[in-house]
Structure formats: C-alpha cells, structure tokens
Amino acid sequence: MDSEKATRPSGHGPQPEATVPDMITPTWDYAPAPEARDVIDLGRDWRMFIGGDFVEAAAGDRFPSVNPATEEVLAEVPLATEVDVDRAVAAATSALPTWQATPGHERGKYLYRIARLLQERAREFAVLETLDNGKPIRETRDVDIPLAAAHFFYHAGWADKLDWAGMGPSPRPIGVAGQIIPWNFPLLMLSWKIAPALACGNTVVIKPAETTPLTALLFAEVCQQADLPAGVVNIVTGAGQTGSAIVDHPGVDKIAFTGSTAVGKGIQRAVAGSGKRVTLELGGKAANIIFDDAAIDQAVEGIVDGIFFNQGHVCCAGSRLLIQENVHDLVVDKLTTRLATLKVGDPLDKNTDLGAINSAVQLERIRSLTDTGETEGADRWELDCELPERGFWFRPTVFTNVAVNARIAREEIFGPVLSVMTFRTPQEAIAKANNTPYGLSAGIWTEKGSRILKVADQLRAGVVWANTFNRFDPTSPFGGYKESGFGREGGRHGLSAYLQPSQSAHPEQPERSAAPEAQA
Amino acid sequence: MTRLDVRKTYKLFIGGAFPRSESGRTYVIARNGTFVANAARASRKDVRDAVRAARTAQPSWAAATAYNRGQVIYRVAEMLEARRDQFISEVAGAEGLDHRDASSNVDAAIDRWVWYAGWTDKIAQVAGNLNPVAGPYFNLSGPEPTGVVGALAPQQSSLLGFIDVVAPIIVTGNSVVAVASQDRPLAAVMLAEVLATSDIPPGVVNILTGHIDELAPVIASHQDVNAIDLTGYAGQDTTELEVAAAGNLKRVLPAPATEASHVALPDGPRRILAFCETKTVWHPKGW
Numbered sequence: 059m060d061s062e063k064a065t066r067p068s069g070h071g072p073q074p075e076a077t078v079p080d081m082i083t084p085t086w087d088y089a090p091a092p093e094a095r096d097v098i099d100l101g102r103d104w105r106m107f108i109g110g111d112f113v114e115a116a117a118g119d120r121f122p123s124v125n126p127a128t129e130e131v132l133a134e135v136p137l138a139t140e141v142d143v144d145r146a147v148a149a150a151t152s153a154l155p156t157w158q159a160t161p162g163h164e165r166g167k168y169l170y171r172i173a174r175l176l177q178e179r180a181r182e183f184a185v186l187e188t189l190d191n192g193k194p195i196r197e198t199r200d201v202d203i204p205l206a207a208a209h210f211f212y213h214a215g216w217a218d219k220l221d222w223a224g225m226g227p228s229p230r231p232i233g234v235a236g237q238i239i240p241w242n243f244p245l246l247m248l249s250w251k252i253a254p255a256l257a258c259g260n261t262v263v264i265k266p267a268e269t270t271p272l273t274a275l276l277f278a279e280v281c282q283q284a285d286l287p288a289g290v291v292n293i294v295t296g297a298g299q300t301g302s303a304i305v306d307h308p309g310v311d312k313i314a315f316t317g318s319t320a321v322g323k324g325i326q327r328a329v330a331g332s333g334k335r336v337t338l339e340l341g342g343k344a345a346n347i348i349f350d351d352a353a354i355d356q357a358v359e360g361i362v363d364g365i366f367f368n369q370g371h372v373c374c375a376g377s378r379l380l381i382q383e384n385v386h387d388l389v390v391d392k393l394t395t396r397l398a399t400l401k402v403g404d405p406l407d408k409n410t411d412l413g414a415i416n417s418a419v420q421l422e423r424i425r426s427l428t429d430t431g432e433t434e435g436a437d438r439w440e441l442d443c444e445l446p447e448r449g450f451w452f453r454p455t456v457f458t459n460v461a462v463n464a465r466i467a468r469e470e471i472f473g474p475v476l477s478v479m480t481f482r483t484p485q486e487a488i489a490k491a492n493n494t495p496y497g498l499s500a501g502i503w504t505e506k507g508s509r510i511l512k513v514a515d516q517l518r519a520g521v522v523w524a525n526t527f528n529r530f531d532p533t534s535p536f537g538g539y540k541e542s543g544f545g546r547e548g549g550r551h552g553l554s555a556y557l558q559p560s561q562s563a564h565p566e567q568p569e570r571s572a573a574p575e576a577q578a
Numbered sequence: 579m580t581r582l583d584v585r586k587t588y589k590l591f592i593g594g595a596f597p598r599s600e601s602g603r604t605y606v607i608a609r610n611g612t613f614v615a616n617a618a619r620a621s622r623k624d625v626r627d628a629v630r631a632a633r634t635a636q637p638s639w640a641a642a643t644a645y646n647r648g649q650v651i652y653r654v655a656e657m658l659e660a661r662r663d664q665f666i667s668e669v670a671g672a673e674g675l676d677h678r679d680a681s682s683n684v685d686a687a688i689d690r691w692v693w694y695a696g697w698t699d700k701i702a703q704v705a706g707n708l709n710p711v712a713g714p715y716f717n718l719s720g721p722e723p724t725g726v727v728g729a730l731a732p733q734q735s736s737l738l739g740f741i742d743v744v745a746p747i748i749v750t751g752n753s754v755v756a757v758a759s760q761d762r763p764l765a766a767v768m769l770a771e772v773l774a775t776s777d778i779p780p781g782v783v784n785i786l787t788g789h790i791d792e793l794a795p796v797i798a799s800h801q802d803v804n805a806i807d808l809t810g811y812a813g814q815d816t817t818e819l820e821v822a823a824a825g826n827l828k829r830v831l832p833a834p835a836t837e838a839s840h841v842a843l844p845d846g847p848r849r850i851l852a853f854c855e856t857k858t859v860w861h862p863k864g865w
Binding site for chain 2 (some may be wrong): 163170508548
C-alpha cells in the first residue's frame, strides 16, 4: 500500500524545546507481552440465544467470524433469517408480561448479577473481544469490559427507582425492543442497549454486528448463569438482512440502532407510520478545537486519544482537528513526535496502542477516502512502522492543509485518520466545528474556563469534552444532534428511550396482550 | 455427652475494630426472662472515639467515586445474604417473630442495601440540576455529604430498622456513629461483623450499644458531629436533644410519631437528602 515514507508536514513555526542528547540512558524496545488466549474456548458450539435456549438458525446456515489481526477464522455462527427473528420476537413477546410485572427491585437484582458475572469473567471477555474485533487487549481489558459491567451495575440501580426517572409515577416499559449494534465496541454497545431496556421492564431481541458476534454469544451464557428468565434477552446473529427483519417485524415496539447514518435514515423510513419508537446513534465528524492558550502537551494526548483510540473506529472520534492558527505548527510538530511512539501490531500484546482494522471492507473504505485526501491537496503524514503481514492494518495518518470542503474533512472515515484545519477566532472555530451534518461530539482545549462554557454552548453536538476526550460513563447521557441521530444512552435521560408514562390519554402503544402475536 | 456451644462476646464497632466499652461496663440482654448475652454499655468516651474514627474515615469515603461506593454497599448485601439464616434466627428471637416474618424481615434488610447501593450514582441526577440563571453563567447545584452523622436507630426493628437509618446516611459519603436498639442490639453487632468483611472502609460505620438516654445527649452536643437522626426516639419528646444539636447547627432528622413498619421500600431518597448539603457552583461564560 502506501509506500511513501513518513514525512513531516511542511511549515516551520516555533521550534519545540531543543532536545538534549542523552548519551547515558539507553533506549529499549518493548519485549513482547502477549495476553494468553487460552482463557477462551473458541472450539465451543457457537449458537444463537432464543427463548433461553442455544439454537441453530432454522435454515441451518452459518457464517464465519474472522480475527482481523490474522485473518484466522475464529468460529462460525448461525445466520439468522426472518424465521429466526420471528422466533426471537415471539420469545421476547411471551416473556414480556411476566418481566414487566416483576417488581423493579427483583429485576434490578438480575442486572446486578449480570454486572458481577461480567466482572468475574472480564478477562475471558476481554480476550475474546480483542480476538474478534482486533482492538488492543489493553483497551478491552481497561475500557470495554469494565464499562460494560458498570453499565449493568448502574442500570440495575434504576430498576426500582423509575419513579424518579422524570416520566412521572410508575412509568411503563415500551415492550419488545429490537436492538442492532455495531462492531466497534461489541460488548459495550450490547450493554448500552440491553441494560436500560431490561431495567425499564422491556424484553429485547438484539443483533450484534456480523463481524463481531462472539462476545454477544458469550454474554448469552452470562444471562443463563444469572438465571435470567427465558426470552427476556434474545440474541440473533446475522448481517444487514437480519437487522432489517428486526426493524420490519410488527411485533417489535421499539428500535434502538447504533451504526451508520445511512442505515439510520433507512430505519427511520422503514418504521415510519408503524408507531414504533426509535432511537438512533449514528455517525460523527467531531471537531477537536485547540485554542492557543491550551496546555499543549495535554492537548496532544487528548488529540491522540480522540482519533487513535480504538483505531479511530469511534463514532464520536475527534477526526477534525481545529487548531488556532498561531499554534498550528507547534501542535502538529508535537503531535507527530508523540505519534512516532505509538505501537501498532498484535492486539493481544499488552503494549500495543493500535490494533487491526476490523474488516477488509472497512480497510478498503479508509484507503479510498484517504486517497482522496491527497488528490484534494492535503499533506499526508503517516507513522513509519512495520505492519504484520496478515490481517487488516492501517498506519496512523495525519492530513494537514485540509480544505474545509475536502471529503476527508466532511465524511466519516472511521479509521485512524486525522484531518487538521486552522482557525483564528473562537467564532470561526465554532462555525467550522458546526459546519457538518453530524453533531455527535466535540472537544475544546483551553485553559480558560469561561471560554470552554461559551464555546460549548454554541456547539451543536450532543457531547462536548473539555480538556479531555472520549470519556464515557454509564451516568452520562450520550447521543447526537442533527444527523448523528436522536435519543440518549446512559444517565437518567437514557431511560426515556425505554419508558412511557403510566397513564397516558393517548397511549403511544396499544396495550399488548399476553399471547405472542404478530407471527410473520 | 452433648457438646457445649461457644458463645460470643458482643462488643462495639469503632474504626473497623471491635473494642469493649472503654468503661468496662456491660448490660444484660434477656428474652422472656432468660439471659442471652451481655452487651457492651458504651460511654461518653466511646462516643468520642467513634466520632473521631468517623471523622477520619469520612473524607476518603466521600472522595470515592459514586460507582465505587455503590459497589461497596452492594457488597454488604452479598455478605448479608450469605449469613441470612443467622440473622433470621436473631431477628426472630429479638423481635418475637415467627420464622416466616423474620425471614421476610431479613430479606427486606438485604434488599434495602441493594436499593441504597443503586442510589449512590443517581442521587445527584435526581436532586441536582443546571440552573438557568439570568446571565452568562454556568450554574449547577448538586448534593454533597454533610460529614459525620449521629444516628439513633429504631428500638423495635433490630436489623431492618437499623439498616434503614444507617444505609441512607453513608450513600453520599457521610460516615456514621449509630446507636443500636437498646434492648435488641445484637443484630446490629452481628451486622458489624458483616460490614467488617465487606469493603466498607473502617470508620465509615461505627456501632455503639448501650443506654440511649446516656449516649444521645453526648452525640447531640458533640461539636464535631454535623447531623443527627433521632429516629430511635419515635413518639417521644426530643426537645432537649434538638436544643443541644443547635450548639453547632446540626442538621436534625426528627423522630417520627411512631416507629414505622419497615418492610416496604422507602418512598424515596428523603433520608439520603436529609444528610446532604446542596452545593451550587457558578462559572462565567465568555470568550
């Protein structure tokens, strides 16, 4: 692929402090520190989870899940069709009356059990997630899995406190939730979907992404170990068609989707007129704004976190870096110096910073978009590092001199690619930051508190990080403005996606009967 | 030959340790005229020791994340569940309940820890908010723990009543010096053994047994106690204690007219908020 050597961006602004040659301290390279993968038995029989049973697809078809770091087939999982989705919706429907009638504090105790089981089996989930997704073990171990457990723990506590959710006394669940999640944070996105749904008394049919189905299926085992009643959580595996079957199923009362804006729009169209409730968490093209008074070294760490965390496979990634013009060269210089220390490679190695791109398809998308970066006139810098021979890899890449109308400044790349632009005044920074159809997140770096709050007020984004980036917490609502979707996940606000008022003169959903309905 | 059982010495719980009263005094706990145990009869000095332990422990407990406090309080429920039978037997004996009623009482006591565990990271979301002040300011109010709280536990409900008083106090990061039911203190001392083996930091919960009329005035007039819960004096005149509490402007949760029936879940976070301060932060907005 891109054979050119790493080149520094042009421009010679203020020089960073002269480095003192250090003749005494030798530099060492990191020795390999691989995490053992034998905590997980890949040879198990991977099946879907419907009505409390592990089942094959009715048609008997299976599809492979691949380790993107090696292209090794890790496992084959069932390919669910409409028949299987129908079975799952029927199971969720019949489990609903008992589940929603279960007192909140008892429902909560199931969620606490799940949280504890995830904590207990954290290592197993971390290794499996890294194998299936390609992200570094350090990240699954320290971020994905602990946050997933925290999400269940937090929502467990809500199950008996829904009177304080802001929906009036005794709010009701919506019913059967159909949930479709992406491949970038497989177990974490599963927990964002399932935990609030269950806490509020809904039952779910969830579909993990086709490239990362394994932790969801392992999660089914956790549901079993927690003695969760059959049918409360149903997990079907498949690709887009399976997802469509969930969206189109008349027995589903609510759709929760995380993924691309294009698919999100399709879902909103598909459910139009059906009365189904929808929440969508879609793409982003976040601006990370660096003012000249920012603590530059901290900001550089934040920039790295913002775009290279999780290989840039983050919907809220800080993919557009807006630097105040007078510190542009300084920031870029420090940034590329810092990036030169990143370790790209074996995701199971505990020292790895960037793992593999999740799939060949995604890699191709990143390549084709970054190719337009150069043809549209931006300057390209990429990390000069060795990449493994097999698997899907992409070097951390920074584009400078990016025009605001360039594709790499407008389109979501969803990879380790940063587009750098400049601004002179705060107003210009805000105008540029908001100049996108997206509105998921934004970052502000300045030592001046009043400016943080003034700028934050004017950013059309659902999450604004100041002097930090990519922070997530179950108590903190997450979601977008504009074409980044609607609805929030997490916090008290996230509960409203799965609740409706107790006594409504105009119920948003007809009362459901106890019998399974809507057989397709 | 039948085996002779080994009986337990019931002691106080101060700073994570189980000392006898420094006074060396005990008093007899009897049921239907039969001797059950000698409970430690705490003194004024024991109260002071307990307050000092509570004061020492409080800042780091309050500084722990709400998620961490939630997990620690949930851990108490896990430990209590494991000793459920022991508590059913004690509650049945102390409160004269049959096995069924004692069981539901203990089950509610376990679940009460779960309920309060869930409040640690939600109380600020329910009782805090952004204030839309008429000016270019960010203005946020949220609850914070008041500090060290003295609590007089109910006299009838030996376990559930005790938990109902103690658990909401520590949710937000307060520490507590709790006086157990005078005539039924053993469940509270057993609970201390549960707390000591869960992850509650030493000093966050301190438990005294003894004569309430002797201990309450000491707590009410202690200058390093921030608040007092008078629940243990249900239906009684607490004017003198309230007057003493005014000495350092203690927050006072008054005694109820009658001791509540405790099995149902609380009707809200009222008891948590009784021991919270509201802090409002102003910050300008501007270029």
